[in-house]
Amino acid sequence: MPPATGSSARRLSWGLLARELSAFGVVGAICFAIDVLLFQVLYAHAGLGAVTAKLLATLASMSVAFVGHRFWSFSHRARTGLQRESVRFAVINGAALLLGLAVVGFVRYPLQQESALVLQLANIGSIALGTVIRYVGYRQWVFPAHPAAPEADVTTRMR
Structure with a gap:
């Protein structure tokens, strides 16, 4: 089957991106619920x-999130090894976690807010910021695209 070209390649690319974003959103929604509910139970x-x-x-x-993204959201991407992916996933999530801790810590301590509602809003805001970092990081660094297929040589194309 010949490779997709022109507008069909763009449609395929946009379709794949839409499916990837949808799966990322579903996994993210589940993890969001876990984060928010567990934070509420633990704090309040x-x-x-x-x-x-x-x-x-x-x-x-x-x-x-790691399980959901590795085996569903980004399952169509290159597999570069569980250890490599786990470490990179942890680094990106570590950065998003530090951002979240900084936001919640800032609202709780310097701003002296103790209300579970106010702290939950800070938590949700930090999750939103972290989501952008995570999506870009997962897509580019943790679960990279498959390497481009080599072009067929001239003699093959001429047949």
Whole structure:
């Protein structure tokens, strides 16, 4: 089958991007629910500190996210090894986690907010910011595209 060219390649590319974004969104929504609910339970009901609750909630949702993204959202991309992908995934999520901890910590301590609602809003805002970092990082660095197929040589194309 000849490779897609022109507008058919663009349609295929946009279709693949739409499916990838949709799967990323579904996994993200599940992980968002885990993060928000676990943060609420740990902070408002278990009595943990806001930053500790954010850390534990994010670690739990991050574990679910790795499985969902590796085996569904980005399953069509190159497999570069579980260890490599895990380490890179952890680095990107570590950066997003530090951002989230900084936001929640800033709202809780310098701004002296103790309300579970206010801290949950800070948590949700940090998740939104982290989502952009995670999507770009996963797509470019953790689950890269397959290498481009080599062009057929001139003699093959001339037949």
